[in-house]
Amino acid sequence: MPDQPSHMTPEEFRRHGHAAIDWIADYWASLDDLPVRAQVDPGDVRRLLPASAPDVGEPFDALLDDLDRVVVPGLTHWQHPRFFAYFPANSSPAAILGDLLSSGIGAQGMIWATSPAVTEVEQVVLDWFAEALGLPDAFRSDGAGGGVIQDTASTATFTALLAALHRASGGDVRRHGVGGAGWRVYGSTQAHSSLVKAAMMAGLGEDAVRTVAVDPATQAMDVDALRAAMTEDTAAGLRPVMVHVAAGTTSTGAMDDIAAVADVVRDRGVWLHVDAAWAGVAAVCPEHRSHLAGVEDADSFVTNPHKWLLTTFDCSTFWVRDRAALTGALSILPEYLRNAATESGEVVDYRDWHPQLGRRFRAIKLWAVLRTYGVEGLRAHVRSGVALAEHVADLVAADDRFEMVTEPSLSLVVFRLTAGDEQTMAAMEDVNASGEAYLSHTTVEGRAAIRLAVGSWRTTEADVDRTWRALQQAAGRVSS
Amino acid sequence: MPDQPSHMTPEEFRRHGHAAIDWIADYWASLDDLPVRAQVDPGDVRRLLPASAPDVGEPFDALLDDLDRVVVPGLTHWQHPRFFAYFPANSSPAAILGDLLSSGIGAQGMIWATSPAVTEVEQVVLDWFAEALGLPDAFRSDGAGGGVIQDTASTATFTALLAALHRASGGDVRRHGVGGAGWRVYGSTQAHSSLVKAAMMAGLGEDAVRTVAVDPATQAMDVDALRAAMTEDTAAGLRPVMVHVAAGTTSTGAMDDIAAVADVVRDRGVWLHVDAAWAGVAAVCPEHRSHLAGVEDADSFVTNPHKWLLTTFDCSTFWVRDRAALTGALSILPEYLRNAATESGEVVDYRDWHPQLGRRFRAIKLWAVLRTYGVEGLRAHVRSGVALAEHVADLVAADDRFEMVTEPSLSLVVFRLTAGDEQTMAAMEDVNASGEAYLSHTTVEGRAAIRLAVGSWRTTEADVDRTWRALQQAAGRVSS
Numbered sequence: 001m002p003d004q005p006s007h008m009t010p011e012e013f014r015r016h017g018h019a020a021i022d023w024i025a026d027y028w029a030s031l032d033d034l035p036v037r038a039q040v041d042p043g044d045v046r047r048l049l050p051a052s053a054p055d056v057g058e059p060f061d062a063l064l065d066d067l068d069r070v071v072v073p074g075l076t077h078w079q080h081p082r083f084f085a086y087f088p089a090n091s092s093p094a095a096i097l098g099d100l101l102s103s104g105i106g107a108q109g110m111i112w113a114t115s116p117a118v119t120e121v122e123q124v125v126l127d128w129f130a131e132a133l134g135l136p137d138a139f140r141s142d143g144a145g146g147g148v149i150q151d152t153a154s155t156a157t158f159t160a161l162l163a164a165l166h167r168a169s170g171g172d173v174r175r176h177g178v179g180g181a182g183w184r185v186y187g188s189t190q191a192h193s194s195l196v197k198a199a200m201m202a203g204l205g206e207d208a209v210r211t212v213a214v215d216p217a218t219q220a221m222d223v224d225a226l227r228a229a230m231t232e233d234t235a236a237g238l239r240p241v242m243v244h245v246a247a248g249t250t251s252t253g254a255m256d257d258i259a260a261v262a263d264v265v266r267d268r269g270v271w272l273h274v275d276a277a278w279a280g281v282a283a284v285c286p287e288h289r290s291h292l293a294g295v296e297d298a299d300s301f302v303t304n305p306h307k308w309l310l311t312t313f314d315c316s317t318f319w320v321r322d323r324a325a326l327t328g329a330l331s332i333l334p335e336y337l338r339n340a341a342t343e344s345g346e347v348v349d350y351r352d353w354h355p356q357l358g359r360r361f362r363a364i365k366l367w368a369v370l371r372t373y374g375v376e377g378l379r380a381h382v383r384s385g386v387a388l389a390e391h392v393a394d395l396v397a398a399d400d401r402f403e404m405v406t407e408p409s410l411s412l413v414v415f416r417l418t419a420g421d422e423q424t425m426a427a428m429e430d431v432n433a434s435g436e437a438y439l440s441h442t443t444v445e446g447r448a449a450i451r452l453a454v455g456s457w458r459t460t461e462a463d464v465d466r467t468w469r470a471l472q473q474a475a476g477r478v479s480s
Numbered sequence: 481m482p483d484q485p486s487h488m489t490p491e492e493f494r495r496h497g498h499a500a501i502d503w504i505a506d507y508w509a510s511l512d513d514l515p516v517r518a519q520v521d522p523g524d525v526r527r528l529l530p531a532s533a534p535d536v537g538e539p540f541d542a543l544l545d546d547l548d549r550v551v552v553p554g555l556t557h558w559q560h561p562r563f564f565a566y567f568p569a570n571s572s573p574a575a576i577l578g579d580l581l582s583s584g585i586g587a588q589g590m591i592w593a594t595s596p597a598v599t600e601v602e603q604v605v606l607d608w609f610a611e612a613l614g615l616p617d618a619f620r621s622d623g624a625g626g627g628v629i630q631d632t633a634s635t636a637t638f639t640a641l642l643a644a645l646h647r648a649s650g651g652d653v654r655r656h657g658v659g660g661a662g663w664r665v666y667g668s669t670q671a672h673s674s675l676v677k678a679a680m681m682a683g684l685g686e687d688a689v690r691t692v693a694v695d696p697a698t699q700a701m702d703v704d705a706l707r708a709a710m711t712e713d714t715a716a717g718l719r720p721v722m723v724h725v726a727a728g729t730t731s732t733g734a735m736d737d738i739a740a741v742a743d744v745v746r747d748r749g750v751w752l753h754v755d756a757a758w759a760g761v762a763a764v765c766p767e768h769r770s771h772l773a774g775v776e777d778a779d780s781f782v783t784n785p786h787k788w789l790l791t792t793f794d795c796s797t798f799w800v801r802d803r804a805a806l807t808g809a810l811s812i813l814p815e816y817l818r819n820a821a822t823e824s825g826e827v828v829d830y831r832d833w834h835p836q837l838g839r840r841f842r843a844i845k846l847w848a849v850l851r852t853y854g855v856e857g858l859r860a861h862v863r864s865g866v867a868l869a870e871h872v873a874d875l876v877a878a879d880d881r882f883e884m885v886t887e888p889s890l891s892l893v894v895f896r897l898t899a900g901d902e903q904t905m906a907a908m909e910d911v912n913a914s915g916e917a918y919l920s921h922t923t924v925e926g927r928a929a930i931r932l933a934v935g936s937w938r939t940t941e942a943d944v945d946r947t948w949r950a951l952q953q954a955a956g957r958v959s960s
Contacts, residue, residue: 001871004864005857007937008573010505017501020577024497024584025490038596042826045600053608057854060574063847067581071844074597079586086594086816089838091586093488094540097500100580101547103792104504106559106571114566116518117554120525128533151631152836162681177685180660193812194837200809201642201835203683205657250816306838312583313840329680332673336566336730336922336931346522355681355835356632357674358569358786360793367543374537377485384484391481442816451816457487 006057016060023064024096027072028079031458035435036080038073045074076438081458082467085432085440087250087278087412088455092310098368099312102361109359112347113339119348122149122363125370129317132375133283133303136296139319141348147319148353149362153277154194156302156318157244159326159354161185161198163300164242164271166329167322174329178203184233187244188212188221190251192275195244216445219254219406221245227264234268242271245298247291248279251442251451253409255279259294266297274301277316278453281309282410284378288386299325308411308455310381311369315362327352381457385411388454388464395468401475405444411454414444421448423478430474437467486537496540503544504576507552508559511938515915516560518553525554556918561938562947565912565920567730567758567892568935572790578848579792582841589839592827593819599828602629602843605850609797612855613763613783616776619799621828627799628833629842633757634674636782636798637724639806639834641665641678643780644722644751646809647802654809658683664713667724668692668701670731672755675724696925699734699886701725707744714748722751725778727771728759731922731931733889735759739774746777754781757796758933761789762890764858768866779805788891788935790861791849795842807832861937865891868934868944875948881955885924891934894924901928903958910954917947 008016048070078089109118126147130139139145150156165173165183183204187195189211199208210229213222230240243265245256258274265272274280274295280303282288295301302318305311320326331352333342341347351357373381389411396402396415405414416424428439428450440451450471454464488496528550558569589598606627610619619625630636645653645663663684667675669691679688690709693702710720723745725736738754745752754760754775760783762768775781782798785791800806811832813822821827831837853861869891876882876895885894896904908919908930920931930951934944 001867001941002863003860004937005853005860008852010509013573013577014501014505016573016577017504017580018498020580020584021494021497021501023581025494027584029490040596042592042596042821042824043600045597046604049601049604051607053612053850054854055856057857058851060577060848060852063578063851064581071585071597071601074595074600075585075587076593076595078588078595079584086588089586089588091583093493093496096580096583097493097496097540098543099583100497100500100576101503101544103571103576103579104500104507104559105551105555106569106792107555108558108566108569108793112522113556115554115556115558116520116522117525117551120523120554121529121551124526124529127531132533152838154837155835158681158835173683173685174680175685176687177660177679178658178683180657193814197810197812197835197837199657200654201638202681203653203658205653205655207656250814312586313588313838314836330677332677334673334730336920341522344522355635355638355677356794357634357677358632358793368540370533371538371543372488372540373485374534376535377537380483380485383482387481440816457484461481 019064031077031080034077036077036083036438037432037435038076039435040074045070079456079458081456081460081463082437083456084452084454084467085438087307087453089306089313090308090310090457091312092369092457094368094372095310095312095365098365102364105361107361109361110351110357111337111342111349113341118361119350121367123348125363125367126317128370129366130319133280134289135301135319138321139301144323145319145321146323146348147317148350150316150318150354151314153275153302153304153316154197155354156316157194157273157275158198158201160271160273160300161202161242162329163320163325165202167271167325168239168241168269171328182238183208183241184238185209185242185244186212186226186229186240188214188246188256190214190219190249190254191244191246192250219249219252219444221256223257223260223264226261230264230268240268240270242273245272245274247274247276248409252406252414252444253279253412255291258292258298262294262297271299272297274298276301276303278304278307279410281305282382284375285382288382288410305366305369308385309378310373310457311366315366385455388459388461389413391461391464392452399472401479405449413452414442414449416447416449417475419479424448424450426478427471427474430477431470434470436470499544511557511560514557516557516563516918517912517915518556519915520554525550559936559938561936561940561943562917563936564932564934564947565918567787567933569786569793570788570790570937571792572849572937574848574852575790575792575845578845582844585841587841589841590831590837591817591822591829593821598841599830601847603828605843605847606797608850609846610799613760614769615781615799618801619781624803625799625801626803626828627797628830630796630798630834631794633755633782633784633796634677635834636796637674637753637755638678638681640751640753640780641682641722642809643800643805645682647751647805648719648721648749651808662718663688663721664718665689665722665724666692666706666709666720668694668726668736670694670699670729670734671724671726672730699729699732699924701736703737703740703744706741710744710748720748720750722753725752725754727754727756728889732886732894732924733759733892735771738772738778742774742777751779752777754778756781756783758784758787759890761785762862764855765862768862768890785846785849788865789858790853790937791846795846865935868939868941869893871941871944872932879952881959885929893932894922894929896927896929897955899959904928904930906958907951907954910957911950914950916950
């Protein structure tokens with residue numbers, strides 16, 4: 001037999017593992033002093049790395065050294081307490097360790113039989129989480145529905161569309177394709193870009209997405225316009241198949257009215273998908289559930305614990321009312337996966353719930369978050385983010401160089417400089433370039449706006465105040 | 481301000497983190513004494529868990545206790561030294577720690593600008609790996625092509641199909657959908673099930689996949705049959721768009737002839753996708769590259785370090801010759817992601833290379849594997865697996881109750897009991913049920929066969945011999 005390579009011994013794994021944990025703790029401790037946004041130009045990171053992989057293995061410590069030397073300067077630090085751009089991507093200690101344990105276990109949960117605990121823990125944790133969010137019982141795994149962890153909300157929206165096409169076509173799409181049937185998908189002008197991407201990937205094309213106007217003040221879908229569009233399309237021989245409802249848009253956190261949309265689609269047999277990627281997790285707080293009113297009529301629902309809710313990426317929780325539509329669209333059973341448990345119908349095979357075949361034990365990290373924080377701990381985290389956003393809104397109101405663009409939505413605040421678009425963008429870029437904080441922008445009714453999304457578990461009131469002072473100084477510079 | 485929940489302090493994170501590392505080391509040390517296949521019935525794991533999430537947070541240690549109490553008995557242990565089913569899912573120490581560091585960094589690499597090092601390290605590592613595999617320069621990121629880490633080969637095949645449709649339609653599919661154009665996709669009867677799933681998801685339907693016969697002896701695609709099928713389809717007004725070539729089928733490790741297929745598609749403008757999910761990584765050894773002859777004519781290529789090559793799931797490395805076809809099919813640019821780097825054209829935005837928008841820093845784990853093993857270490861690992869498979873083939877040849885079904889393919893051996901299908905399946909089930917080892921089955925030319933895939937980093941010759949003795953005993957029982 002040829003020699004095996006030298007794998008880490010158990011003792012070496014413990015030593016390097018403890019060093020990796022300590023590296024993370026040290027990295028976090030260093031964040032406050034690091035610029036939030038990377039200060040590198042294209043190619044800067046690449047230039048610091050050799051052209052080829054080494055022939056002979058190097059000590060693991062060399063990798064840690066290069067994280068400090070090469071990687072950290074090239075990072076925009078999403079775990080920084082003054083990261084307010086996009087939406088947060090919380091990677092909490094409990095979730096990280098949960099995911100680490102999943103790597104150590106290294107099981108493949110493609111079907112129940114390949115490692116039963118991977119499937120059953122995920123079902124239980126998704127049932128727990130559905131209850132914690134106040135979602136309808138129809139989404140629980142003990143009925144006809146059920147939950148699954150997808151990688152991202154983009155994939156959830158895509159699979160929802162595939163399920164919708166399967167149901168609407170009675171299975172014809174699976175067999176014969178989408179053809180030229182004139183399928184139409186609806187979402188507001190503020191719907192996430194993944195809706196168009198889903199239509200493209202599903203073979204419908206961008207043209208199949210009919211964009212519905214929003215109320216200029218709230219940025220929420222104009223439901224009358226939706227109804228009119230569907231009526232018009234149906235009369236023209238087109239086939240409405242899914243409506244995408246945004247419970248919290250990316251741009252401003254606008255909340256479409258799920259119940260009103262449900263009234264429109266109820267008698268049309270159209271799939272109702274609720275995309276609450278960012279805002280859905282706020283429903284752990286009973287007082288922050290109103291944006292989900294009507295969800296009991298949804299066919300599918302997605303929210304991302306990997307954004308605001310402390311769970312390391314990737315963890316996008318997705319529920320369907322009728323899992324048969326989903327598995328009907330996606331099931332494939334090659335011979336080598338045939339097994340008694342699947343044929344008994346007593347188990348769920350998650351392979352048929354998403355595009356991928358292989359899947360890791362992602363439920364551990366969400367289980368770790370739910371258990372170590374408890375539902376009360378998660379509520380406290382959400383409330384803290386909402387309170388900090390209200391504080392930002394107060395700061396905006398108190399400085400007449402700034403104005404709110406829309407009402408604050410949970411932990412997202414959208415505002416601008418009264419001086420105009422150019423000054424708004426320049427002030428934001430000034431703060432971002434300084435590294436003091438990191439914000440992102442959007443356009444609302446054609447005008448530039450700054451988005452400040454609170455939600456990192458490290459962010460304190462002092463971080464918000466420090467960011468605000470930086471913005472005030474920038475406003476002074478760009479207006480002078 | 482409302483109180484924040486109590487997050488783990490840095491000291492607690494270090495303590496629990498060290499405990500999690502130690503739990504993994506202890507779990508691995510326990511594997512040899514555990515049954516490989518889970519010994520539970522449907523619902524057994526679920527019944528051990530409470531009905532709801534706790535209101536108040538629990539200590540992290542409670543999670544570790546429940547891993548031992550609830551999870552481990554419900555696992556089929558993919559990291560077990562006598563796990564020979566499916567293909568290996570190696571989760572090596574270096575990869576696990578690399579992925580842990582990624583969780584700690586918690587960066588989102590959806591575009592270059594959101595954390596430049598995430599993109600540039602991935603580009604460098606994929607260039608390194610392409611070189612280590614002897615892939616053509618056309619796949620390198622410094623030309624028109626490039627590599628990206630996908631979650632699974634299923635996603636790679638799906639995105640290859642989307643790119644193929646984009647190129648063949650001149651962008652029409654992206655805008656108007658696949659319509660009723662009669663697109664056709666080709667793969668052998670042994671092609672991975674993800675090909676049919678890709679066609680279903682892309683809106684073409686199962687009917688669009690034309691299955692090509694294989695040579696009964698080698699199980700490799702009959703290239704003459706492929707040529708005839710494409711000619712026939714073209715004459716019938718159908719539009720061949722992609723050929724899926726399996727460089728190592730799941731069932732028997734059969735190798736389609738890439739060069740011969742390339743000759744067929746060259747003048748037809750059909751996309752050539754090489755699916756070397758399992759076997760591709762063997763090309764780190766120059767003597768195990770012959771199955772990739774002709775890959776220089778491929779449009780795309782995928783292989784999974786998360787199978788044989790020691791890299792924690794998910795890590796599926798995918799290269800394209802012309803990245804413009806891929807990004808043309810998948811790009812979407814919402815306002816909040818507009819930035820100077822993207823508009824300069826100097827950077828790659830990986831968001832446009834896969835279905836998902838968000839992406840974690842997966843390159844660290846592959847970087848850790850390439851660096852700590854070195855290319856020579858990876859070669860030694862592959863050679864060890866191939867040698868053990870040859871040893872299995874010798875054992876089969878030495879016992880006349882068994883016979884080989886196909887020639888061994890790298891580290892995969894496919895054999896059966898001469899007594900017949902029923903005895904073959906019964907012997908395998910006997911071993912699997914005992915927990916002594918874990919094997920999977922397939923059918924080859926209509927007859928049942930046992931697959932024994934070597935490749936775990938923990939497997940020794942003694943593990944193979946012990947498994948063989950169990951199979952011999954089972955053969956004695958089922959034949960008596």
